[in-house]
Amino acid sequence: MNMDLDISISTGRFRKLREWNRRKNYFIKEVKVSIKIYIAKLIWDKRSKSVFDIKCVKTILLLRNEGTIGDVVVSTPLVKCLHESGYTVDLLLTKSSSVAMKHNPYVRHVYEAGDCNNEVFLKRFSHTVAGPTIKTLSENNYDLVVDLCLFDTPVHRMMLFRDINARYVLGFNKWSSINHYSKSISFENGKEHVTKAISLVAHKMGLNLTNHHAYDLHIPDIIISEVKKYFNMWEDKIKVIINVFTGSPERNLSQEQLSQIIGMLNEESNNIIFIVLDHRKELDMPLPDNVIINPFNSLHHVMALIHEADMVISPDTSIVHISAAWKKPLVCVYKNITDNNDLWAPGYKNASQIIVNKRKISDMESVPELILHEINKRGLLTHRGT
Numbered sequence: 001m002n003m004d005l006d007i008s009i010s011t012g013r014f015r016k017l018r019e020w021n022r023r024k025n026y027f028i029k030e031v032k033v034s035i036k037i038y039i040a041k042l043i044w045d046k047r048s049k050s051v052f053d054i055k056c057v058k059t060i061l062l063l064r065n066e067g068t069i070g071d072v073v074v075s076t077p078l079v080k081c082l083h084e085s086g087y088t089v090d091l092l093l094t095k096s097s098s099v100a101m102k103h104n105p106y107v108r109h110v111y112e113a114g115d116c117n118n119e120v121f122l123k124r125f126s127h128t129v130a131g132p133t134i135k136t137l138s139e140n141n142y143d144l145v146v147d148l149c150l151f152d153t154p155v156h157r158m159m160l161f162r163d164i165n166a167r168y169v170l171g172f173n174k175w176s177s178i179n180h181y182s183k184s185i186s187f188e189n190g191k192e193h194v195t196k197a198i199s200l201v202a203h204k205m206g207l208n209l210t211n212h213h214a215y216d217l218h219i220p221d222i223i224i225s226e227v228k229k230y231f232n233m234w235e236d237k238i239k240v241i242i243n244v245f246t247g248s249p250e251r252n253l254s255q256e257q258l259s260q261i262i263g264m265l266n267e268e269s270n271n272i273i274f275i276v277l278d279h280r281k282e283l284d285m286p287l288p289d290n291v292i293i294n295p296f297n298s299l300h301h302v303m304a305l306i307h308e309a310d311m312v313i314s315p316d317t318s319i320v321h322i323s324a325a326w327k328k329p330l331v332c333v334y335k336n337i338t339d340n341n342d343l344w345a346p347g348y349k350n351a352s353q354i355i356v357n358k359r360k361i362s363d364m365e366s367v368p369e370l371i372l373h374e375i376n377k378r379g380l381l382t383h384r385g386t
Contacts, residue, residue: 033123033152037175040125040158046179052168054206057143059088061166064148065113065128066121067094068247069299070318070344072101073325075148076216078198080106081209090140092129099299103218111137127156127163134163146201147171150189150343153178170204172197190339193347213347215325219303227304230295237273238381240265241306243314245280251315251335254362255285261313261368262291268372269381275305277319311380313371315361320346331374333361352378 060082064071072093082089083106090109091101098110114128129137145166147157153174161169161180174184185200195212202209231239242261244253253261258276265272266288274291276283279302283293294305303322306312312323316334323330323346330351334341335358345353352374356364375381 030152033155036123036125036155037153037158037178040155041178044158044162046162049179050168050182052170052182056167057087057205059090059140059142060144060146061090061092061137061140061142061164062146062148063092063160064097065092065094066149066151067097067115067117068318069097069100070321071148072097073215073217073318073321074194075198076101076104076325077195077209077212077214078201079104080216081202081207082205083107085205085207090142092137094128100217103220103300104216105218106216121156122151122154124156125159127160129160129163137164142166143168145169147181148197148201150187150194150197170201172200190343192342193345194343195347213324215321217303217322217325219300219307223298223300223304224307227296227301227308231308234273236271238269238271238311239309240272240274241277241309241312241314241319242274243277243312243317243319245278245282246315246317250360251317252360252362253315253333253367255283257362257367258283259285261371262288264368264372265375265381266290268376272381275309277302277305311375316340316344320344320351324348324351329378329380331371331380333367333371335359335361 062075062079064075079089079091088108089106090111091107092111092113093101094115095112096115098112101107101110111133114130116128120128142164143166145161145164145168147169150172153171158180168182169180170183170185171181172185172187173189174181176184183204185204187197187200199209199212242258244258246252262274272290275294276291277294294302296302296305306319306322306328307326309328311329312319313331314320314323316332320330320332327348327350330346331354332346332351333354333356336355341355354367354370354374356367358364361367
């Protein structure tokens with residue numbers, strides 16, 4: 001982990017006042033959410049807690065409806081482990097993230113909730129699962145629902161659990177007074193990697209998920225073949241995937257940073273072909289002849305590009321975790337957020353994690369130099385002719 005901390009500390013007589021005000025505002029937000037959870041509990045919670053008995057569990061619904069593909073990717077080792085242990089596994093995802101599990105053979109059904117932002121997901125009383133889907137989930141008579149959300153309890157969970165009506169529910173760090181949760185698993189959010197959480201679920205099920213970093217992604221053979229054929233024209237080139245954009249503008253690389261990264265790497269080697277991911281078609285800049293915008297449209301084509309690439313460069317987003325599925329040489333850039341750096345780290349030795357202390361990654365002028373330093377330090381350009 002390379003930490004480049006460009007730190008700016010407020011000075012003067014208002015510094016303590018600002019810090020106190022931030023803490024007060026955070027506390028008030030927490031109280032408001034807690035009040036909402038308590039109201040939801042009064043309306044929708046069960047009258048008593050069910051005693052969890054693993055011997056009664058055959059069908060499982062995993063909740064992963066936060067809305068991001070990365071959340072889904074890191075859950076795949078648990079899906080495979082449960083399936084191979086004889087359980088029937090369904091998933092509740094969002095419309096935007098469900099595509100990641102489209103070809104997974106270990107899932108019986110993938111159900112979709114409506115997409116929503118964190119504000120809606122965490123604070124609304126009502127969930128975003130459509131009536132016909134809720135009816136199907138209820139009729140499935142699940143033995144167990146596993147709530148994989150590592151946030152504080154989303155307010156809508158009370159209503160959602162009432163509507164699904166499963167026998168048992170497992171979750172992380174939940175109030176003991178919420179009867180819907182049959183068991184609450186203790187997890188040090190922010191201090192452990194996210195895959196530790198899924199291994200704890202397996203342990204609670206009496207299973208041993210030893211390789212919880214082994215993400216399990218499935219790409220149709222026809223797509224792999226298509227991408228391999230596409231790469232054939234650059235068979236002797238070093239294929240570098242660069243992702244610029246994330247789901248949060250403050251985590252994006254800037255177009256100027258992209259230009260500098262490409263320029264610096266071209267100075268190091270004349271044997272590179274760059275494939276830039278730009279699914280929103282936001283890039284508006286001249287590019288050298290050896291730079292190609294991803295010509296494919298599907299997520300599984302992006303997975304295949306990463307599968308066949310020699311190196312990946314990306315900010316903190318799902319591309320990091322897709323790269324981790326095949327332990328690809330990776331250089332990634334994260335904002336310095338205490339409860340995120342370890343929790344959502346790449347989690348494997350072939351990755352370098354650069355952490356910068358700026359509100360926006362694009363504001364950090366030295367990011368291209370830091371990326372180049374990691375690439376040269378690890379010799380990532382030397383395994384092919386230069």
